[in-house]
Amino acid sequence: MSQLTSQSVTFIFDYIEELCGIALDDSKSYLIDARLSSLVKQFQVKSPIELVEKARTPLGDPIRRALIEAMTTRETFFFRDKSPFDALQFKALPETLDVTLKQKSNKLRIWSAAASTGQEACSIGMVISEMVPDIQRWDIQILATDISEDALTKARRGIYTKMEVERGLPPQFVRKYMSSHPEGYKVNDSVMRLIRFQQLNLLDPFRFPHQFDIIFCRNVAIYFEKNVKIDLFRRMLPLLPQTGYLFVGVSESLFDCGPEFKAQAHCKGTYYQPNLPKLPAKQTIAAYTPAQAIAPTQAPITQKQ
Ligand SMILES: C[S@@+](CC[C@H](N)C(=O)[O-])C[C@H]1O[C@@H](n2cnc3c(N)ncnc32)[C@H](O)[C@@H]1O
Structure with missing residues (x-):
């Protein structure tokens, strides 16, 4: 995936935060590649920016849900921390x-x-x-x-x-x-x-x-x-x-x-x-x-x- 500018990273991360509260900064920009490149393919868009732009539209619900699934960390286990x-x-x-x-x-x-x-x-x-x-x-x-x-x-x-x-x-x-x-x-x-x-x-x-x-x-x-x-x-x-x-x-x-x-x-x-x-x-x-x-x-x- 092409290099994203700092503004593009902020644009994507601001939307993730708006969706589910997860706050990410520039140091986590690698997550865009790691977690969103498969969604770019799945929703047949050109870039993560376009993915977010589509997610923001009234018909963007499936993309919004996919973004949440991709960006949440679900680590857990039984009796965690005891x-x-x-x-x-x-x-x-x-x-x-x-x-x-x-x-x-x-x-x-x-x-x-x-x-x-x-x-x-x-x-x-x-x-x-x-x-x-x-x-x-x-x-x-x-x-x-x-x-x-x-x-x-x-x-x-x-x-x-x-x-x-x-x-x-x-x-x-x-x-x-x-x-x-x-x-x-x-x-x-x-x-x-x-x-x-x-x-x-x-x-x-x-x-x-x-x-x-x-x-x-x-x-x-x-x-x-x-x-x-x-x-x-x-x-x-x-x-x-x-x-x-x-x-x-x-x-x-x-x-x-x-x-x-x-x-x-x-x-x-x-x-x-x-x-x-x-x-x-x-x-x-x-x-x-x-x-x-x-x-x-x-x-x-x-x-x-
Ligand atoms: C790291 S897990 C923690 C699970 C469990 N509470 C534990 O301590 O083992 C964090 C969970 O928070 C959920 N999560 C993240 N943002 C959320 C939000 N805005 N509303 C509800 N759940 C959210 C994620 O989907 C994920 O399943």
């Missing part, structure tokens, strides 16, 4: 179950945002299966979302190669929650039925009708500009009850997102909880709007349903 899952198992989950029972509810709502090919949601499902012996009596939902349809297609199958499984899943969990499959292993239905998959761009306004007890949003905001990252996590704040938990990637931190996030640690895992003024029991967090926090398009949120 410590957040320890904190989930030994702190977040027992406390959430306790709070839920005190509210005379049986609903547990968890969100794996940027779930990629599903290993994170499955790991959460396995931890829940370990910790909730009377699981049939609970109404549990792990919502696994990602911008990438390709990632979600794989996630929905719940089938992983031997190498993907051996990369992070403890052998006792393989025995308990996986069955062998011609392609490697398949996650058992007991875990898969806890998970609901949905395509969602984290840049779009959230329209969830309820809050989440626990949110995992890991290893995606590292690709975003600082202000996009701050806006993302602050839009998540009303989605969490005061007793909610937010897990981010181990190399990510919310120190620049404002005092409304309180960092906590357990089992060497860090998580965040809302640090908001105490509200009367029946008032929802959506009623409290931290300064400049909530996009005006944000739908009203009630407690979990």
